Amino acid sequence: MSILVVTGTDTGVGKTVVTAAVASLARERGSSVAVVKPAQTGVSDTDPGDVDDVIRLSGVRTTFELARYPAALSPAAAARLAGLPPISVAGAAARIEELASSHRLVIVEGAGGLLVRFDEEGATLADLARTLSAPLLLVARAGLGTLNHTALTLEAMAHRGLEPAGVVIGSWPAEPGLAERSNVADLEMLAARPLAGALPAGAGLLERDAFTRVARAGLGPALGGGFDPASFRATLRLSP
Numbered sequence: 649m650s651i652l653v654v655t656g657t658d659t660g661v662g663k664t665v666v667t668a669a670v671a672s673l674a675r676e677r678g679s680s681v682a683v684v685k686p687a688q689t690g691v692s693d694t695d696p697g698d699v700d701d702v703i704r705l706s707g708v709r710t711t712f713e714l715a716r717y718p719a720a721l722s723p724a725a726a727a728r729l730a731g732l733p734p735i736s737v738a739g740a741a742a743r744i745e746e747l748a749s750s751h752r753l754v755i756v757e758g759a760g761g762l763l764v765r766f767d768e769e770g771a772t773l774a775d776l777a778r779t780l781s782a783p784l785l786l787v788a789r790a791g792l793g794t795l796n797h798t799a800l801t802l803e804a805m806a807h808r809g810l811e812p813a814g815v816v817i818g819s820w821p822a823e824p825g826l827a828e829r830s831n832v833a834d835l836e837m838l839a840a841r842p843l844a845g846a847l848p849a850g851a852g853l854l855e856r857d858a859f860t861r862v863a864r865a866g867l868g869p870a871l872g873g874g875f876d877p878a879s880f881r882a883t884l885r886l887s888p
């Protein structure tokens with residue numbers, strides 16, 4: 649029924665962990681949820697992919713990987729190197745819409761950041777989100793450098809008329825430094841709204857029940873959690 653596209657300011661920022669957290673809370677509410685990774689790169693035929701991390705962390709088993717390429721590259725470059733057909737935005741969108749007709753929530757995880765190419769013509773996750781008319785949740789790093797990456801991604805989204813679903817910090821360090829603590833307010837300024845959530849560093853290593861608790865505390869109400877910006881600030885001793 650609804651579709652949420654999870655993108656990031658870069659690869660390795662915690663998209664998979666955030667995807668698993670949203671899936672975990674949807675499952676806890678009793679909602680039917682499906683998770684789609686349109687293009688998985690950097691894994692062999694037999695390696696686990698991102699959807700396997702989602703299954704392990706959230707218990708959501710309705711997952712779909714639409715294409716897989718072994719090279720740890722963008723989907724377009726990895727398809728080119730393997731001599732395999734690239735994924736098609738129209739084909740992926742049709743599959744996701746079909747899943748959305750029978751699931752309360754379909755979560756779609758991109759590969760790398762928003763403008764990473766799917767094919768040689770330059771199709772990206774942004775095109776898929778636009779085709780689906782789906783909002784985009786942006787996963788960002790906590791530390792120095794995240795303000796530029798987040799601003800660039802939000803600007804690219806705005807330029808394309810894409811709807812932001814909020815910014816989530818993928819990995820909040822146990823001992824945040826000056827930049828991390830200062831960045832919270834600046835990320836909120838860039839997003840023009842409170843953070844949609846923040847997951848603690850190490851969340852991806854937790855067992856399922858502990859992960860669900862962390863997801864509940866770390867995601868905001870719009871994502872099914874109980875994250876409260878005021879108590880978040882208090883916990884981190886940030887000024888309000």
Ligand SMILES: Nc1ncnc2c1ncn2[C@@H]1O[C@H](COP(=O)(O)OP(=O)(O)OP(=O)(O)O)[C@@H](O)[C@H]1O
Nearest residue numbers: 659660661662663664665760819848849850851852
């Ligand atoms: N909150 C977290 N807890 C534990 N590990 C994390 C967390 N966030 C990120 N990581 C780790 O950082 C690495 C990158 O995270 P993740 O795989 O979620 O990135 P991604 O944004 O999904 O990247 P990709 O573009 O490859 O899909 C992983 O090894 C993951 O275990």
Ligand SMILES: C[C@H](N)[C@H](N)CCCCCC(=O)O
Nearest residue numbers: 659689690720721722759760
């Ligand atoms: C292999 C990696 N983990 C991701 N699946 C793909 C990241 C592509 C990033 C491309 C880029 O922005 O330079």
Ligand SMILES: [Mg+2]
Nearest residue numbers: 663664698757
């Ligand atoms: Mg991932």
